[in-house]
Amino acid sequence: MTSPKPMTLHYWLTVALKDLPEPVQLRLEDEYRAHLLDSESPNDVQGVLGDPNMVKKQLGSLYFTTYKLKELEQAKRGRNIFVHTFVAAMALLGSWIAWDSHGKDLTQLFGPVSVLLISAVVWGCSARSPLIKRQFVRSSWTVSALQIMLWSGWTISLLSGQSLGAFMGYYVALFPALMLYQFWDARQNYLRLDRTLRLVGTPN
């Protein structure tokens, strides 16, 4: 019975660096090749460098794949416009309710107006960023914007003494934790994007 062929460096690199953008692959290929040449067992690729699948997983948490970068380059203007049009419509509705109640019921305005103000800040702060980062930041915020508007409406209703049921009560209470996680996740992905673009470059 013949022993299995030792893993080649080419195969190891193909697995470990799969789907990463080419500039990222080139840099890592140079480093791994040099490392193996320096080692005492340059023919024992897996013995020196370890499991390529484990390395692939770790690199995946640091860099976006080529496919993901292309996806981020696609503008999501349609979704951004739709969500903000909806929020603006809710602001108008809140304004009508406030006018109709002769200024007594301003609570319905709070959520949509807050979200629109934050959106204006996000759009303004990201205006000078490279296109792909700009789209990432705006798209990430838009996902949260609608949720925050709805949550603020339910919270105000609860605080005004309205009953929304046990499920909504728990949702309102737990929502801030969900939002914190979303923002943390978005920040981690922004850092991943930044790290990737440092090697790939930022066409604008």
Added chain:
Amino acid sequence: MNTRERLRLLILAVLERQPEHGYAIAQAIHARSEGLLTAREGTLYPALHALEGEGLILSEEREVGGRLRREYRLTEAGLGALARTRTDWQAQIRAVQAVLGLPQQEAQS
């Protein structure tokens, strides 16, 4: 301290002495720990790239022994992070020693 955090600390500690390329970092970790600790060499480079992304280390290509190598060095931010991690690690060691009833040792400078 998990494996990932330990590897980060070891890399920063090695680079505190002098700039090194990846293989030299792995060998330094192995040598200074008298063979007890090994950086799993394939996973060393994701850790180096992560530290560089955080601004704790910088890298540049240099010619070493007639070959082009990427050398890493510690930044000011990296020095600060190393000092903080050392303090945390020493506190953990003291706490474990206290629980085990071992004599408290002076922290090495």
